[in-house]
Amino acid sequence: MDIQAIRDQFPILQQEMNGHPLVYLDSSATSQKPVQVIEKLDEYYRNYNSNVHRGVHTLGTHATDEYEGAREKVRRFINARSMEEVIFTRGTTTAINTIAYSYGREQLSEGDEIVITPMEHHSNLIPWQQTAKATGATLKYLPLQEDGTISLQDVEATLTERTKIVAIVHVSNVLGTVNPIKDITEIAHRYGAVTVVDGAQSAPHIKIDVQDLDCDFYAFSGHKMCGPTGIGVMYGKRDLLKNMEPVEFGGEMIDFVNLYDATWKDLPWKFEGGTPIIAGAIGLGAAIDFLNEIGFDEIESHEHKLAAYAQQRMQTIDGLTIYGPDDRAALVTFNMSDVHPHDVATVLDAEGVAVRAGHHCAQPLMKWLEVSATARASFYLYNNENDIDRLVDGLQKTKEYFGDVF
Structure with missing residues (x-):
């Protein structure tokens, strides 16, 4: 190297x-950008700037191909089973908020438990605080060891049959702790809980395989991994995403609209209302190419x-x-x-x-x-x-x- x-x-x-x-x-706050990413953004705006999915003209077709091509790059990057499981968002914060609102608030009820850790970034803490308040669920914390790590014995001792969601950071942005996500997910699944992983500090640095981790949701941001700001990814298992409702409504995410009702597009587009983050996604694809080359x-x-x-x-x-x-x-x-x-x-x-x-x-x-x-x-x-x-x-x-x- x-x-x-x-x-x-x-x-x-x-x-x-x-x-x-x-x-x-x-x-850890934001990475710098290589010239390949900068040039890719410049190329989009100079040569084929257009909205995606809606038009049949050449510019629109080119932009759509690049945008959906970036989604496939992300799919391979995290080893998701399908492009349907890759949702573009504004970043990790938006992804986790979407999961908390669309999944958490629909699935939780009074007495259910959300388990998180004291090392969470506010983006993986406040959405669950608000979800707990809205649903009557209980927020529980895994204890930390003296060195800022998590004991799997404590995970076993903290989770119960009432635990529905385990939301945990993959890598702490303060301590540098690398949490054993695969083991935690295995324990959570034994209790019937789903896992939500904040991957903002892990995706830029270590190879991510969501199928191997078996996590149910995984969120990360492009700007921390040599990509543009304002673009991120929400990965979710297809069966979960299919049963979740969008949180933003409007153009692009609809299938059919009448005066009093509407239906939604299939995955992944039902979660990408409005003009999507086209340049950001294309830039993220270029960043993935850059990292994979190294x-x-x-x-x-x-x-x-x-x-x-x-x-x-x-x-x-x-x-x-x-x-x-x-x-x-x-x-x-x-x-x-x-x-x-x-x-x-x-x-x-x-x-x-x-x-x-x-x-x-x-x-x-x-x-x-x-x-x-x-x-x-x-x-x-x-x-x-x-x-x-x-x-x-x-x-x-x-x-x-x-x-x-x-």
Whole structure:
């Protein structure tokens, strides 16, 4: 895996920031885009911009072929059984909200249980809070181990015959924990529950096989995996999706309309009301091509080494606390004693190093960690060890600066 050749394909990484070569360590928030994706978007708008499905003219046919071709790329990317199981959405948040409204609110009743974890992103927490309030269901939490992992024994102990939905993140955006989705799904199915997986932080980094995982729903976003913003995917098993009602109504998703009633199109289009996210889907298809060309075995191996190297280097800094398990995804979340994470991020930014600081849309997890906020450095296929060395140098300067101040 030629990291420099990969970096050369990302125009944004070729610039300086605050007088320093840019080191981008915020890919968990959004990834950068390779030139192939940028050019694919430009090609669509320049050469065949048109609405899809509705027209018979050449532009419309070309756009439709590219749009539905992107759906097939997604199907292969996650190994779904059918294109009917691939719904384009605005992102992970929209996908999970759709599942919570269309499936959750129809299937749950008072006394039923929704099981989630304290490590969930707000996008996989608030929809279930609202669903529980609307249906009378009970929200239950799986306990976390001291290192931020989940014990399968706790899964067995938490689920009951009343459990109907288990909604869980595949990879924590704070801890880097990689949850055992296949095992959790097997347990959930024994109790008759369905699983909803937030794959926003996993789909960009590890090979996803929804048939092997046997999860019932899987959601992820394009912008975290080298694709455009505003495009995501809701995967659902066909038998479940067939019995779910749309949550958006209007053009494109209808079959027949009269004055007082209407019927819906077949899957997947009944969930894609209005003009769909055409350019976004086509761009996502280009991103999938780009990632597949590199290969997920190569990506995973590279990122595993980066995460280990980052932990090794950062553990040499006195007063730095790292959160999460040793075996983690490609991110390190941390705090520096007596220095607020926002101040850490500000000093690093002055050194040309971009990291994230705040609660990372995971306030219950911050409470579990007994902190108000953290800083996070997250890595992707275009990062290298020099980026981590720059991060560590910046952290040393932060420590020296605030040591002088205090």
